[in-house]
Amino acid sequence: MFINANDPTKKSWVHIPKNSDFPIQNIPFGVFLTREDIITIGTRIGDTVVDLGAMHQLGYFDGIPLTEDIFLQDTLNDFISDGKKTWRLVRNRINEVFDIGNNSLQNSEDHKSIILFSLDEIDMQLPVQIGDYTDFYSSKEHATNVGSMFRDPENALMPNWLHIPVGYHGRSSTIVPSGTPVHRPIGQTMPKGSENPIFGPSRFVDFELEMAFITTDANTMGESIPIDEAEGYIFGMVLFNDWSARDIQKWEYVPLGPFLAKNFASSISPWIITLDALEPFRTSAVKQDPRPLPYLSQEGEHSFDIQLEVDITTEKGVSTTISKSNFKYMYWTMAQQLAHHTSNGCKVNSGDMMGSGTISGPTPDSYGSMLELAWQGARPITLNDGSERKFIQDHDTVTLRGFCERNGLRIGFGEVSTKLLPVFNSRT
Ligand code: CA
Secondary structure, three states, rough: OHHHHHOOOOOEEOOOOOOOOOOOOOOEEEEEOOOOEEEEEEEEOOOOEEHHHHHOOOOOOOOOOOOOOOOOOOOOOOHHHHHHHOOOOOHHHHHHHHHHOOOOOOOOOOHHHEEEEHHHHHHHHEOOOOOOEEEOOOOHHHHHHHHHOOOOHOOOOOOOOOOOOOOOEEEOOEEEEOOOOOOOEEEEEEEEEOOOEEEEEEEOOOOOOOEEEOOOOOOOOOOOOOHHHHHEEEEEEEEEEEEEEEEEEEOOOOOOOOOOOOOEEEEOOOOOHHHHHHHEEEEEEOOOOOOOHHHHOOOOOOOOEEEEEEEOOOOOOOOEEEEEEEHHHOOHHHHHHHHHHHOOOOOOOOOOEOOOOOOOOOOOOOOOOEEEEEEEEOEEEOOOOOOOEOOOOOEEEEEEEEEEEOOOEEEEEEEEEEEOOOOOOOOO
8 A cells, every 4th residue: 555655756845965764755653751841742854853833833744633732742552542543634634734745834923832852852761651662582692692692502492492482571670762871780600610600890891773663553452463463563663772681681681571671671772663764774584494383484575675784982082883783684574573463362552662672693793682792701702982882881981873774765864872771770
């Protein structure tokens, strides 16, 4: 189905910098705080932020069935609950209003002064109230690498891995937007060669290069979502840095999986890029062998060609790109993850967040974590200032970026950038 807002020939009357992630074909959704301490739902075109609450009050969404206060809220949950038909109508309308041929807002200085903001006038917030967060483990390369290091290279993948999109229930209370610093966690670890565990600051703090998708109300308790319908319940995607403490993880994860090694922080990019905006960048997923069971089988293109990269910036401001990967390397698709998640009748709500799992590519420069890039410390990475890293140091900033590019059209996610601070209350 052709989506009007995706027309690659459209141009906007708003200035769009070269290589911007946010052309008029993107139209992401987010929540921002103004200088007057007003929280509102918005979108972004180029480097201009648009107050959708003000647009709605001024009549720009007339004819679309929306409640009056749908954008005057501090989360997108209610809008996401309205469903895909409404998301599409709103996105198409924004695209029309900002089209270079449309004079309605373009010629109204009064309205523009109310609706438009520059980036330095606003602060981005968490876009949704995340009720539940699930983290999958769906990159075959990542699962193989971690299985090789933590267990046995000969049996790196567990027997279930090729049949089930393996995942665990995470914790949503410590998911924060880009720009929010994160403290090095304290925890229990078993140092190599030691006979007794110790308690103290994690020594192996790591990032995980992931993406996450956000769902709408998908089902009632007991009902499963068929795989062919699953994409219709996905609102959009964000970049996701699932901070991890590898020494805590290694000691605690058997038999019930990750716990305190993961739930001290996860960072997301603040703009949700809709699945509609990603339509032009569909691609085939990794070939699955053995063929999944029928409830997980699908035909066609169900992955997306999203280029990803990771930078470390040191305290003195020197940046180094340490990994380049791609979302298309995922073995299990989002539709398979959501179909599996609800196959037992588990209820999924508006604003739920599902992490992809670390996205590692096939080559060592495309691995999605320090654990793999530096291979548990055996191959330290040299940064552009000459310093070495095995894991993330205090005062390092980790930045994930992602964008799609095809036939001259670029749709991006912006970035999620997070500084690691020393342990909480530490004086160092
Ligand atoms: Ca993870």
